[in-house]
Amino acid sequence: MLAALSRVKISRLPSSEIFVRYIFEQEVERGKLRLLALSSATWRRKVGGTRHFVDHRRVKLVAGSGGKGVCSFLSEPRKEWGGPDGGNGGDGGSIIIKADRFVKSLAQLVPVYKGEDGESGGSKNCYGRNGSPTFIRVPLGTVVKEQGKIIVDMTEHGQEYLAAFGGSGGKGNRFFLSNENRSPMTATPGMTGQEQVLQLELRTMAHAGLVGFPNAGKSSLLRAITNARPAVAAYPFTTLNPHVGIVKYRDHEQVAVADIPGIIRGAHLNRGLGISFLRHIERCRFLLFVLDLSAPEPWTQLQHLRYELDQYELGLSQRPQAIIANKMDLPEAQEKLETLKSHISQRVIPVSALTGQNTEELILYLRELYDGYLQEGDSGEGNPTRW
Numbered sequence: 596m597l598a599a600l601s602r603v604k605i606s607r608l609p610s611s612e613i614f615v616r617y618i619f620e621q622e623v624e625r626g627k628l629r630l631l632a633l634s635s636a637t638w639r640r641k642v643g644g645t646r647h648f649v650d651h652r653r654v655k656l657v658a659g660s661g662g663k664g665v666c667s668f669l670s671e672p673r674k675e676w677g678g679p680d681g682g683n684g685g686d687g688g689s690i691i692i693k694a695d696r697f698v699k700s701l702a703q704l705v706p707v708y709k710g711e712d713g714e715s716g717g718s719k720n721c722y723g724r725n726g727s728p729t730f731i732r733v734p735l736g737t738v739v740k741e742q743g744k745i746i747v748d749m750t751e752h753g754q755e756y757l758a759a760f761g762g763s764g765g766k767g768n769r770f771f772l773s774n775e776n777r778s779p780m781t782a783t784p785g786m787t788g789q790e791q792v793l794q795l796e797l798r799t800m801a802h803a804g805l806v807g808f809p810n811a812g813k814s815s816l817l818r819a820i821t822n823a824r825p826a827v828a829a830y831p832f833t834t835l836n837p838h839v840g841i842v843k844y845r846d847h848e849q850v851a852v853a854d855i856p857g858i859i860r861g862a863h864l865n866r867g868l869g870i871s872f873l874r875h876i877e878r879c880r881f882l883l884f885v886l887d888l889s890a891p892e893p894w895t896q897l898q899h900l901r902y903e904l905d906q907y908e909l910g911l912s913q914r915p916q917a918i919i920a921n922k923m924d925l926p927e928a929q930e931k932l933e934t935l936k937s938h939i940s941q942r943v944i945p946v947s948a949l950t951g952q953n954t955e956e957l958i959l960y961l962r963e964l965y966d967g968y969l970q971e972g973d974s975g976e977g978n979p980t981r982w
């Protein structure tokens with residue numbers, strides 16, 4: 596049955612279904628796992644090396660070592676004792692992490708980076724060439740951590756962080772020439788490059804984050820209010836990586852909205868897809884809670900979502916927010932909405948992501964939140980991200 600399923604996936608090549616396989620991978624026993632791994636390779640070959648979205652990576656950086664200095668003496672016809680002429684070695688290449696807005700995931704990163712070594716010096720006072728720096732291009736919003744502590748946040752295009760220094764080159768014997776010592780024999784080796792083990796984490800940068808149970812219609816809503824096209828399907832956990840869409844207003848103001856995977860009760864205990872992907876809404880200034888009106892008790896969803904958010908980071912659920920009741924087109928929705936309103940003191944925005952009903956109210960409310968956030972920014976609480 597599973598083999599048949601894999602074959603179907605390979606032949607149809609739907610972009611979202613490769614992720615379904617991850618869920619299967621966690622659940623099936625060993626024999627079947629191998630089969631899935633095989634199908635995954637075939638899938639990649641067929642679609643031409645497509646890579647998955649990766650939002651965290653551990654990398655080891657070893658900067659280039661300095662080239663060694665050389666001990667040599669000039670000796671030419673009629674100038675047999677020309678003195679020391681050993682040149683210095685070149686410096687090793689450093690490793691630099693650079694933010695690049697054209698890079699969208701950490702998938703292209705490799706586990707180990709080795710910087711270019713400096714060249715050794717030469718006779719006739721020739722200095723060795725310095726090793727060229729190695730650049731690691733990462734998406735905007737990448738956080739660089741060392742032993743769990745954040746050391747830099749790459750938020751601007753072109754921002755660079757020198758992560759591992761190259762070793763300095765050794766000195767040739769010419770360097771040691773002095774009045775006391777006219778023929779130094781000393782030459783030093785280059786220093787080894789710095790070694791670092793860093794964790795890179797990608798945190799999506801958006802103003803608003805859609806939070807909701809699986810199948811609540813988060814991706815559908817993102818499609819309805821922005822031009823983003825995340826996959827939508829009637830099974831839970833369709834979305835496995837964040838998508839960002841931009842809501843454009845007439846005055847050219849733009850608000851970025853991030854869609855993330857669904858959260859279920861007990862996600863902090865690693866149920867469902869866990870809550871580690873909440874890192875993608877950690878930076879969001881406001882949250883859009885999407886409740887599913889087709890669920891028996893949509894108001895309990897809100898409690899569970901808030902609880903799970905607070906498990907990730909205390910106070911996360913208290914960010915400025917909008918509560919959206921989705922699937923208003925369903926027949927029983929109106930009745931449910933009234934009950935929902937009686938359970939929640941905050942304003943509830945009823946919408947239908949499927950038909951686009953009442954999405955204007957949501958878009959306008961989003962703008963109110965955004966304007967409030969901009970004013971807050973003006974009063975000195977950090978610069979707002981301009982998209």
Ligand SMILES: Nc1nc2c(ncn2[C@@H]2O[C@H](COP(=O)(O)OP(=O)(O)OP(=O)(O)O)[C@@H](O)[C@H]2O)c(=O)[nH]1
Nearest residue numbers: 810811812813814815828832833834857922948949
């Ligand atoms: N009737 C109705 N169905 C909807 C509406 N919005 C979404 N759906 C359906 O609900 C199902 C799930 O929608 P998605 O947008 O994939 O839900 P999601 O919250 O992104 O789900 P995950 O990515 O799995 O967390 C799909 O079959 C949608 O067609 C709506 O407003 N009305």
Ligand SMILES: [Mg+2]
Nearest residue numbers: 813814833834
């Ligand atoms: Mg989705």
